[in-house]
Amino acid sequence: MLRRLLIAALLLAVLAATGAADDDRPPPPRAAASPEASPTPTPTAELPSAMTTVPPGTTEPSGPLLERARALTAAWSGSDTQRLWRTGYFPRSTKELFGPAAGYDSRNDREALAYYRLDLPAEAVEVPATGEVVWPDGSRATLPLLDPATALRSPYSRDLCPSDPCGRLTVTAVRLATRPQLTSRGEATIPVWELTTAGHETPLAVAAVAASEPRFLRNAPDWHGIPLASVLESGSTEQRLEGLFLLEGCEQLLPGEVYETAEVVVLIGHIAPARRAGCETEESRTVVGAFRLARPLGDRVVLNLALWTPEVLDHSWRR
Known part of the structure; x- marks a missing residue:
């Protein structure tokens, strides 16, 4: 029952986002998997203009995905999608x-x-x-x-x-x-x-009212090969986010990264190749991956790196 609802939550999040785009685009080929956890640096009173938290033993964040996160953050500022987010009704629960x-x-x-x-x-x-x-x-x-x-x-x-x-x-x-x-x-x-x-x-x-439809940002780059997930609820005072990821076959989660500014948070996910010794399954499964933030989420917006939409953090799945 819980597994079915978790899968439904992920698929509904993708369908909701694809149904209200600022520009017409085909649906993603499939939902890819993403990371397990990123460490967090020592919290500071104020967050720099932008920073990236990386996995243990890594000194530099991923190039292409980091650049995509930066471009996403820049496109969000002052966009129609941001204005809708500030004025629309987005309940933080799929439960109605x-x-x-x-x-x-x-x-x-x-x-x-x-x-x-x-x-x-x-x-x-x-x-x-x-x-x-x-x-x-x-x-x-x-x-x-x-x-x-x-x-x-x-x-x-x-x-x-x-x-x-x-x-x-x-x-x-x-x-x-x-x-x-x-x-x-x-x-x-x-x-x-x-x-x-x-x-x-x-x-x-x-x-008695329906939620507003989240929108794509205009001119979003192609999402093929970008890890895609539905971000789950985390308290605004916590320094972590959790994402629900759909893994296919023998795919595995890898440590991920977090790109964050004073206004937004972007989760950068990674997956291991599907081929590995001794694994023959083709079944899909859902996995929850955890991300560490540099400071509590607060009122910052979480942006989806693949879809270029804001994430409506859902707390109902835990109940």
Whole structure:
């Protein structure tokens, strides 16, 4: 179950990025693998204008990939993609249906929640045209409001349920409400549909607005052969990031590098060749690689070296 969701998270991240490009480009040939860990220098009060953390025993970072990271950082500054990032709604979770904090006791109810198997009332509910996402600093994003049925059409609702028939919950009442949601710009208040279900006092909640689509930077160079991964959640006070990588066959992770400035972080990944003695598997597998930062991430943006998009750090996979 966890492995399937991790793979789904990686593929969804790639598909989301490819669906909203500033310029039309073909999808990547495949997701390549990347690094395990980079050491971190002694933290300093202020970060230099740019620095690169390299693997043990290495005195110089990789040439072509480092140059790509520098070009990516330069292209990001002042771009339309950066402006969208500062004004759009990017939730830091792929989870869109929220259940009670204590969870459910029965397998039927747990499955219904996990796989979005909810039967809505036949009566139509009034749906306003738009809803607002509001941040503590007063900034707002006005977005189209989804009707309850559309809001429940998550990619996870199409996942294969382990039971046949799968568990289901009957929704007895629907109302528009709000709830806090962690986003790329901090915690925001978002509109949700509260769904009261038969046999339960605490309603479920599903996001009533869709996330903004991240965009490619214009004129991004070809990504063929560039390690590609989905960056996972790390606390803003921590000096590390983790990436979910898809390895094919006998590929192995190698130590990676981190290019960072005061505003952005770029992870530079490496993989070992697929051929090695005694290895005959052709199966794909997911591996989590760790990267050390020169200082805590803070509010800096993580940029994807392959796709040239900002990364929406996802904390829901750990739950």
